[in-house]
Amino acid sequence: MSPRSPPSWGVLLRMERQRVMTRPIQPPTLRVVLDEAVLRRRIGGPAVMAEQLRHLAEAAELPNVLLRVMPFTAGEHPGVLSGAFVVLRFPQYGEGRKSEPPTVYADGYTGDLYRDKPNEVERYDTAFEGIWKKSLTEQASRRLITDVAGSHEQQH
Incomplete structure (x- = not known):
């Protein structure tokens, strides 16, 4: 088995951006609307999609993140x-x-x-x-994201 290669520069940059959202001092405010198609178009298979959507739902719980879905x-x-x-x-x-x-x-x-x-x-x-x-409210959006994550898990 070969060792995992280190993350690319782009992956490292995205990881750092995620850390900025949870920093304790003056995290930026993020207001985002995602199209429902983003939730349903399977990229990387059902398990990957379910994991990504669950992560998105968790991020939407942050006080500085307002996330909605355009149904x-x-x-x-x-x-x-x-x-x-x-x-x-x-x-x-x-x-x-x-x-x-x-x-x-x-x-x-x-x-x-x-x-x-x-x-x-x-x-x-x-x-x-x-x-x-x-778009849907933040609460309705989180419910939809969680429901769609569950449907991806069922197809796994």
């Missing part, structure tokens, strides 16, 4: 038009001055896109608020 039943919503995106907001200096402008990040198939013009960020903020309003 299939929501129909058309702003996320259908906008595609996946992240609005990044950076810490302010002690006197309340912005350290960096808010920036929208969209991960594309052929490259990343960053937008920081105020009118562009405002449009994405508006889209996110529309997505947030049409």
Whole structure:
């Protein structure tokens, strides 16, 4: 049996980002809406999916994490038009001055896109608020995530 190879740089980076979410001093706030398809599209097999979804449900219990799911039943919503995106907001200096402008990040198939013009960020903020309003509540989302994890486990 060969020894396990060390984690890649990308894996190490993701692990560090997870630690940031649970740091005791000023952990960032994360507000996220996942499409229901993310929960149901099996990547890595049923056992892997079940484990990942259970981890997601646990992370959603953190006080600085607000996680919702956009159910299939929501129909058309702003996320259908906008595609996946992240609005990044950076810490302010002690006197309340912005350290960096808010920036929208969209991960594309052929490259990343960053937008920081105020009118562009405002449009994405508006889209996110529309997505947030049409998504399930945090409690209903955790129930759905747990239920889908259970269905993956049953297929294992």
